[in-house]
Amino acid sequence: MELLTDSKMFCGCSTQFGRPPNTQVCPVCLGLPGALPVANKKAIELGIKTAIALNCRINNNFLFVRKSYFYPDLPKNFQISQYRDPIAVKGHLYVDDKSIGIARIHLEEDTGKLIHDEKTGLWSCIDFNRSGIPLMEIVTEPEISSPEEAEKFLEKLKRIISYIGVSDCIMEEGSLRCDANISVRKTSDDKLGTKIEVKNMNSFRAVRRALAFEEKRLIELVDKGISVQQETRLWNEQLQITQGMRTKEEAHDYRYFPEPDLLPFNITEDFIYKIRSEIGELPDDREKRFQKDYNLSSYDSKILTSKKSIADYFENAVSFYNKPKLIGNWLQTELLGLLKENHCDIVECKITPEFLAKIVKMVDEKIISNNTGKIILREIFSTGQDPEILVRDKNLVQITDEEEIEKLVQEVLEQYPQAISDYRSGKIQAFGFLMGQIMKKSNNKANPGIVKQFLQKELSKNMDREKE
Numbered sequence: 001m002e003l004l005t006d007s008k009m010f011c012g013c014s015t016q017f018g019r020p021p022n023t024q025v026c027p028v029c030l031g032l033p034g035a036l037p038v039a040n041k042k043a044i045e046l047g048i049k050t051a052i053a054l055n056c057r058i059n060n061n062f063l064f065v066r067k068s069y070f071y072p073d074l075p076k077n078f079q080i081s082q083y084r085d086p087i088a089v090k091g092h093l094y095v096d097d098k099s100i101g102i103a104r105i106h107l108e109e110d111t112g113k114l115i116h117d118e119k120t121g122l123w124s125c126i127d128f129n130r131s132g133i134p135l136m137e138i139v140t141e142p143e144i145s146s147p148e149e150a151e152k153f154l155e156k157l158k159r160i161i162s163y164i165g166v167s168d169c170i171m172e173e174g175s176l177r178c179d180a181n182i183s184v185r186k187t188s189d190d191k192l193g194t195k196i197e198v199k200n201m202n203s204f205r206a207v208r209r210a211l212a213f214e215e216k217r218l219i220e221l222v223d224k225g226i227s228v229q230q231e232t233r234l235w236n237e238q239l240q241i242t243q244g245m246r247t248k249e250e251a252h253d254y255r256y257f258p259e260p261d262l263l264p265f266n267i268t269e270d271f272i273y274k275i276r277s278e279i280g281e282l283p284d285d286r287e288k289r290f291q292k293d294y295n296l297s298s299y300d301s302k303i304l305t306s307k308k309s310i311a312d313y314f315e316n317a318v319s320f321y322n323k324p325k326l327i328g329n330w331l332q333t334e335l336l337g338l339l340k341e342n343h344c345d346i347v348e349c350k351i352t353p354e355f356l357a358k359i360v361k362m363v364d365e366k367i368i369s370n371n372t373g374k375i376i377l378r379e380i381f382s383t384g385q386d387p388e389i390l391v392r393d394k395n396l397v398q399i400t401d402e403e404e405i406e407k408l409v410q411e412v413l414e415q416y417p418q419a420i421s422d423y424r425s426g427k428i429q430a431f432g433f434l435m436g437q438i439m440k441k442s443n444n445k446a447n448p449g450i451v452k453q454f455l456q457k458e459l460s461k462n463m464d465r466e467k468e
């Protein structure tokens with residue numbers, strides 16, 4: 001995954017996404033002769049942060065190596081990476097109470113991006129803006145036992161990584177990529193079967209599907225007694241199948257050796273301690289605390305802690321109106337829906353946590369109706385106005401005065417005698433019609449609960465009279 005740094009791994013060029021091609025380059029990331037790399041301190045901090053969050057052992061002494069291969073997107077003909085002494089090893093991550101081992105975490109630099117002319121096939125271009133962007137590779141132990149578990153693992157990992165601000169994990173922008181290895185074996189065998197590597201998946205769902213496809217294909221091979229050849233395969237999203245790319249015979253010999261232009265690193269315990277103190281609460285802990293402190297269901301806690309920005313927003317809103325369950329409901333059903341509809345992030349939203357709390361409070365205290373609350377929410381989503389002022393200026397305060405409502409009910413009943421006899425003759429939908437007319441007459445401000453009570457009372461009175 002790409003790390004959230006402002007500058008590249010070994011030079012000062014910007015990492016901003018979506019800029020015009022080859023505008024964020026320098027001699028270092030273009031691989032010009034004689035250019036010397038300088039390691040990005042922030043990238044190393046983020047690597048250590050990840051290592052701590054994934055319970056890894058941090059290598060106090062690590063170094064960078066050259067991984068040699070030839071490809072047009074790699075101008076130096078080698079990539080600066082890590083091999084034998086990566087930044088961290090031996091961690092773990094829990095997925096549904098099962099511990100999945102993390103074998104290693106290493107840092108390296110990204111390559112340039114090739115753009116091919118799909119129509120004529122006559123030309124290809126290279127954009128070096130991506131060349132040298134810090135990458136972090138996380139390798140798991142072969143302990144994930146199903147395609148579903150692989151998908152869950154990725155979701156969990158993404159939540160942690162984005163929580164601690166290490167990467168934005170946007171698969172569509174390529175800031176998170178995944179290569180998955182799979183093998184099958186008979187339950188009677190101890191040894192793992194020959195592994196297949198699958199690449200080119202651009203969503204977690206695609207990872208699950210690609211692995212499920214391979215699982216089925218490999219089991220069929222083994223059942224037929226055909227031995228599996230180690231190979232790399234590509235997922236074809238359109239056809240929903242994997243296709244062979246290269247076999248082991250074509251695999252590279254990377255000729256790893258220490259990068260002579262960078263000294264080995266020595267990380268002090270003080271440096272690690274400082275990073276540890278900056279991490280804050282991890283998502284799993286926060287989810288548990290939400291259940292305990294706010295008395296929320298595990299489902300609600302999961303959604304409200306799915307992103308750090310959402311969890312922060314929720315706690316902030318609760319600090320203005322201490323009804324966590326209500327705030328949580330409004331946040332999940334109304335606000336998150338509105339954000340999704342408008343492709344807006346919660347941090348850019350004009351409805352501040354205080355405003356949401358004010359709306360929930362007004363609905364809870366029956367100052368405004370539930371429906372008015374939803375309308376106000378939509379309005380201040382674009383205007384950013386204080387909801388209390390809006391309610392006062394637009395005179396949206398709910399009518400709860402019983403005398404006033406009784407009068408409204410009677411007026412409407414006098415106006416629609418036909419609806420009354422319809423209701424009496426068993427046409428229940430006439431009740432809804434009358435409700436609607438009363439609400440309309442009150443400009444939607446009457447409290448629907450009280451209206452319903454009075455309407456029921458009046459209609460049954462009429463029916464009693466009829467019987468007499």
Ligand SMILES: [Zn+2]
Pocket residue numbers: 008011012013024025026027028029030132
């Ligand atoms: Zn550069």
